[in-house]
Amino acid sequence: MLLEGKTVLVTGASAGIGRAAAIGAARHGANVAINYHSDDAGAAACVAEIEALGRTGVAIKGDVADPATAQDFIARSVEALGRVDVFVNNAGICPFHAFLDMPAETVDRTFRVNLHGAYYMVQAAANQMVKQGDGGAIVAVSSISALVGGEYQTHYTPTKAGVHSLMQSAAIALGKHGIRCNSVLPGTILTDINKDDLADLDKRERMAARVPLGRLGKPDDLAGPIIFLASDLARYVTGAALLVDGGAFVNLQ
Numbered sequence: 001m002l003l004e005g006k007t008v009l010v011t012g013a014s015a016g017i018g019r020a021a022a023i024g025a026a027r028h029g030a031n032v033a034i035n036y037h038s039d040d041a042g043a044a045a046c047v048a049e050i051e052a053l054g055r056t057g058v059a060i061k062g063d064v065a066d067p068a069t070a071q072d073f074i075a076r077s078v079e080a081l082g083r084v085d086v087f088v089n090n091a092g093i094c095p096f097h098a099f100l101d102m103p104a105e106t107v108d109r110t111f112r113v114n115l116h117g118a119y120y121m122v123q124a125a126a127n128q129m130v131k132q133g134d135g136g137a138i139v140a141v142s143s144i145s146a147l148v149g150g151e152y153q154t155h156y157t158p159t160k161a162g163v164h165s166l167m168q169s170a171a172i173a174l175g176k177h178g179i180r181c182n183s184v185l186p187g188t189i190l191t192d193i194n195k196d197d198l199a200d201l202d203k204r205e206r207m208a209a210r211v212p213l214g215r216l217g218k219p220d221d222l223a224g225p226i227i228f229l230a231s232d233l234a235r236y237v238t239g240a241a242l243l244v245d246g247g248a249f250v251n252l253q
């Protein structure tokens with residue numbers, strides 16, 4: 001097991017990629033604290049799966065867009081589990097909308113959740129790791145959308161690019177403390193974030209057709225890459241970006 005005896009924190013883990021990462025970490029021997037925003041049942045189900053694996057799980061509700069949530073999540077996680085070894089910054093939203101009439105509040109909310117929230121959370125986790133004095137690993141869920149655009153994602157793609165850029169700078173700032181910072185860049189993964197968008201079956205088929213591995217991703221496809229970057233197998237990896245997209249990014253023709 002790659003995370004035996006470690007304590008792993010995951011934001012946005014009541015569903016989707018975060019949930020898969022949290023359960024995957026437990027499968028690899030970690031105790032896990034999860035953050036989430038509104039889905040109490042989803043969060044409880046995630047903790048139940050962690051506990052069914054013989055590990056300790058705790059769910060702590062909070063809006064990552066609120067700076068106070070970061071301090072609260074770290075403090076309550078340490079109170080429950082004792083420390084922070086791995087921090088997975090995952091929480092994010094993508095309310096698809098056209099560019100020319102994009103409401104300011106949609107831009108603001110998307111930036112505050114995806115980018116400001118990441119900043120506050122990573123900063124709080126890093127301060128706890130520095131206080132502990134024995135390093136750590138931070139993994140951010142950026143996106144293929146850090147590298148390419150989307151007609152209805154002009155408010156979203158900059159936040160995903162920003163999340164990876166944050167990992168690059170944090171890797172420099174935290175290297176002296178033995179804290180590694182890396183990003184995973186998922187392709188299109190079937191979750192709640194795109195359920196409505198991909199209800200358009202023509203679009204769904206077009207998106208799948210550009211994937212060399214022949215299918216859109218599943219949340220569990222991200223668990224392994226996240227756990228790898230969190231584990232000692234990646235002990236000399238920091239500031240890196242790992243595409244997890246079935247080959248979509250490189251597929252021009």
Ligand SMILES: NC(=O)C1=CN([C@@H]2O[C@H](COP(=O)(O)OP(=O)(O)OC[C@H]3O[C@@H](n4cnc5c(N)ncnc54)[C@H](OP(=O)(O)O)[C@@H]3O)[C@@H](O)[C@H]2O)C=CC1
Pocket residue numbers: 011012013014015016017018035036037038039040042062063064065090091092093094113141142143144145185186187188189190191192193194
């Ligand atoms: N799915 C995809 O194709 C891709 C996703 N990503 C990224 O993956 C990450 C996870 O997305 P995904 O699993 O697909 O989406 P889901 O919608 O399935 O899950 C999002 C999770 O984030 C939580 N969340 C949303 N807003 C907040 C908030 N303000 N505070 C705390 N938690 C919040 C949700 O909590 P709750 O449900 O309780 O509100 C939920 O647990 C995002 O950062 C996204 O940008 C990147 C590339 C591709």
Ligand SMILES: C[C@H](O)[C@@H]1OC(=O)[C@H](O)[C@@H]1O
Pocket residue numbers: 094142143144145150153160187188189193194197
């Ligand atoms: C929400 C999108 O479907 C999803 O999120 C991303 O980051 C990529 O744009 C994916 O397609």
